[in-house]
Amino acid sequence: MSANLPACPQCTLENTYPDGDNYVCADCGHEWPQLVAANSVADDDAEAAVKDSNGNILKDGDSVVLIKDLKVKGSSTTLKMGTKVKSIRLVGGDHEVDCKMDAGSFMLKAAFLKKV
Numbered sequence: 001m002s003a004n005l006p007a008c009p010q011c012t013l014e015n016t017y018p019d020g021d022n023y024v025c026a027d028c029g030h031e032w033p034q035l036v037a038a039n040s041v042a043d044d045d046a047e048a049a050v051k052d053s054n055g056n057i058l059k060d061g062d063s064v065v066l067i068k069d070l071k072v073k074g075s076s077t078t079l080k081m082g083t084k085v086k087s088i089r090l091v092g093g094d095h096e097v098d099c100k101m102d103a104g105s106f107m108l109k110a111a112f113l114k115k116v
Contacts, residue, residue, distance in 0.1 A: 005017065005018070005023065006023065008023075008025035008027065008028060008030055009030070009032060010025065010028055010030040011025060011027055011028040011030065013025065013027045013028070015027050018034065019031070021033060021034055021035075022034060050090050050096045050097070050110050051110060052064065052110055052111075052113045052114050052115045053067050053110075053111055053112065053113060053114050054114055054115070056114075056115040058088065058090060058096075058097070058110060058113070058115060059090070060088065060089050060090055061087050061088070061089075062087075062088050062115055062116075063084060063085065063086045063087070063088070063115075063116040064084075064085050064088055064097070064099075064113040064114060064115055064116060065082060065083065065084050065085070065113065065114050065116055066079055066080065066081050066082065066083045066085070066108075066112060066113060066114075067081060067112055067113065067114050068081050068112055069081050070108070070112060072103075072106070077103055077104075079101070079103065079106070083101065084116065085099045085101060085108075085113070087099075087100075088113075091107070093107075094109065095107035095108060095109050096108075096109065096110045097109070097110055097113060
């Protein structure tokens with residue numbers, strides 16, 4: 001609906017609307033107070049920092065190393081532990097790191113990386 005309204009904290013869809021002192025999700029019917037929504041925006045900014053396996057905050061352009069062998073789905077390729085990746089790019093989603101290696105372009109989870 002409006003860009004100012006938060007997404008539903010239960011189903012994460014953005015079809016929400018204000019109703020009195022609450023927000024309501026039109027898709028799942030979940031209701032939550034508007035004060036909680038205002039506080040969660042600040043919490044999301046604090047949690048938005050992508051951290052590596054040691055808790056170091058990652059930024060665009062950082063170099064990282066793989067901390068374990070990773071099998072690539074749908075392929076026989078395995079990304080080997082200790083492989084250095086230069087110039088990472090942070091993106092949204094559960095695979096937060098976009099990078100290019102000799103084997104191709106990959107989306108990786110930050111939990112399997114260590115900042116160099």
